[in-house]
Amino acid sequence: MKKILFVASEGVPFIKTGGLADVIGSLPKCIDREHYDIRIMIPRYTCMRQEMQEKLSYMTHFYMDFNWKEEYVGVLQAQAGGITYYFIDNEKYFGGFKPYGDNHYFEIEKYIYFSKAVLSALPIIDFRPDLIHCHDWQTGLIPVFLKERFYGDPFFRGMKSVMTIHNLKFQGRWNIDDVKRISGLPDHYFTADKLEAYNAANLLKGGLVYADALTTVSNTYAEEIKTSFYGEGLDGLLSARSGDLRGIVNGIDCEDFNPETDPHIKYHYNQENFRERKIKNKRALQKELGLAEDDKKFMIGIVSRLTDQKGFDLIDCVMDELCQDDIQIVVLGTGEERYENMFRHFDWKYGDKVSANIYYSEALSHKVYAGCDAFLMPSLFEPCGLSQLMALRYGTVPIVRETGGLKDTVQPYNEYEGSGTGFSFANYNAHEMLGTVRYAEAIYYKKKREWNKIVDRAMKADFSWHVSAGKYQEMYDWLIG
Numbered sequence: 001m002k003k004i005l006f007v008a009s010e011g012v013p014f015i016k017t018g019g020l021a022d023v024i025g026s027l028p029k030c031i032d033r034e035h036y037d038i039r040i041m042i043p044r045y046t047c048m049r050q051e052m053q054e055k056l057s058y059m060t061h062f063y064m065d066f067n068w069k070e071e072y073v074g075v076l077q078a079q080a081g082g083i084t085y086y087f088i089d090n091e092k093y094f095g096g097f098k099p100y101g102d103n104h105y106f107e108i109e110k111y112i113y114f115s116k117a118v119l120s121a122l123p124i125i126d127f128r129p130d131l132i133h134c135h136d137w138q139t140g141l142i143p144v145f146l147k148e149r150f151y152g153d154p155f156f157r158g159m160k161s162v163m164t165i166h167n168l169k170f171q172g173r174w175n176i177d178d179v180k181r182i183s184g185l186p187d188h189y190f191t192a193d194k195l196e197a198y199n200a201a202n203l204l205k206g207g208l209v210y211a212d213a214l215t216t217v218s219n220t221y222a223e224e225i226k227t228s229f230y231g232e233g234l235d236g237l238l239s240a241r242s243g244d245l246r247g248i249v250n251g252i253d254c255e256d257f258n259p260e261t262d263p264h265i266k267y268h269y270n271q272e273n274f275r276e277r278k279i280k281n282k283r284a285l286q287k288e289l290g291l292a293e294d295d296k297k298f299m300i301g302i303v304s305r306l307t308d309q310k311g312f313d314l315i316d317c318v319m320d321e322l323c324q325d326d327i328q329i330v331v332l333g334t335g336e337e338r339y340e341n342m343f344r345h346f347d348w349k350y351g352d353k354v355s356a357n358i359y360y361s362e363a364l365s366h367k368v369y370a371g372c373d374a375f376l377m378p379s380l381f382e383p384c385g386l387s388q389l390m391a392l393r394y395g396t397v398p399i400v401r402e403t404g405g406l407k408d409t410v411q412p413y414n415e416y417e418g419s420g421t422g423f424s425f426a427n428y429n430a431h432e433m434l435g436t437v438r439y440a441e442a443i444y445y446k447k448k449r450e451w452n453k454i455v456d457r458a459m460k461a462d463f464s465w466h467v468s469a470g471k472y473q474e475m476y477d478w479l480i481g
């Protein structure tokens with residue numbers, strides 16, 4: 001039995017702010033559990049929902065030497081979907097009413113604490129993974145610590161690590177003196193071939209230098225990040241390590257996201273009956289959100305973190321033009337204030353055409369995936385993207401920009417061949433996007449049978465973890481034999 005430990009800053013069903021949590025919660029369930037004992041470790045945030053908190057049970061606690069103090073480290077555990085989750089507990093770091101705060105310095109200290117606490121906890125709970133699979137910058141120091149102070153300890157000797165990039169934009173950068181003090185790493189780690197980048201310490205870079213293998217969440221993104229446009233300053237390093245870097249596309253949990261059984265939606269449907277039944281969800285959504293109740297209106301959905309990454313400046317640029325069309329737009333998201341206010345403004349301006357829902361709601365997200373006709377995601381960059389996969393699964397046709405995982409998972413409609421599962425455009429250009437939305441609109445209004453065939457193909461596509469889980473297993477085998 002090979003032992004694998006996933007370490008991340010969030011994971012479904014306990015805590016989620018974005019796609020990372022979906023991956024952490026769904027991929028391990030699809031790894032072959034006859035051959036792999038796979039467990040997960042995340043922080044115990046006090047903002048976790050009460051019903052989830054109640055599932056956690058105390059295991060142990062100890063004190064760890066950290067940042068020149070003795071810090072408390074509690075370990076709790078819980079089961080979900082047949083997988084063991086461990087939680088690192090410390091109220092100073094994981095208190096607060098949301099997982100991530102705005103004080104950048106504190107975030108750095110918090111996740112260095114987490115990385116060290118994870119490794120320190122393993123001998124105490126007596127779980128010795130053969131491989132630690134780290135996700136994103138918050139866990140970047142784990143591969144570094146593994147090769148440094150923990151290496152002398154026979155418990156850790158030979159333990160492998162993998163670093164997965166879900167988003168290269170976030171790297172955990174801070175000044176070298178502070179990071180040196182907090183991490184306790186010696187001077188020689190802070191050079192350009194190790195943790196230093198552009199005169200700062202960079203936690204993700206540490207992970208990318210020291211991990212035994214690297215992955216990211218789609219093939220196209222794996223290529224893109226070796227270029228300066230997408231490389232966020234680390235393209236040189238990623239090119240140098242390209243032999244160790246693989247792109248493995250994300251899947252989704254096809255049980256949680258299933259239009260036939262989804263408890264969040266009122267009218268269940270499948271590939272056979274979506275023509276009659278999907279529309280009922282649209283009606284229900286129009287009613288719930290106070291939009292004009294009209295079956296025929298082309299309804300576009302957006303469920304997203306409201307950040308630059310997702311291409312909202314393109315939408316801002318052409319929203320007035322788009323709202324002249326016979327359409328409805330439903331937005332669900334939170335994030336940067338300027339985008340929250342932008343959508344509130346259009347909601348106010350276009351009353352029963354635009355509905356801006358500036359909050360987080362699992363239930364409403366499922367209703368949007370089920371109720372809309374199309375799903376808009378014009379990202380500037382997109383490592384993988386899960387929302388478009390969810391939309392496809394619910395027969396809601398994605399309109400995307402051809403970047404990263406969007407390019408790999410949405411096959412553009414080709415009216416001559418009668419193929420494709422969505423619509424896409426290449427350049428980061430507002431009118432190119434508008435043209436593509438209008439093309440989709442035209443097919444929807446004028447060629448309904450064609451439209452339904454796109455929906456049919458979208459619902460037929462396989463976005464389970466099956467194939468990708470196999471690729472992770474292959475990588476684990478290659479690393480640990």
Ligand code: ADP
Pocket residue numbers: 017018019020022303304305332333334359360361362365384385386387388390
């Ligand atoms: P990212 O991880 O970059 O935010 P993904 O497309 O990979 O983008 O994943 C986003 C996930 O977060 C999806 O599961 C989506 O449904 C969910 N999500 C985003 N915003 C909200 C929101 N306001 N309410 C509910 N779910 C949301």
Ligand code: GLC
Pocket residue numbers: 018019020023166167217250382383384385386405
């Ligand atoms: C990141 C990316 C997103 C990806 C998700 C899960 O949040 O922005 O594209 O789907 O991680 O890997």
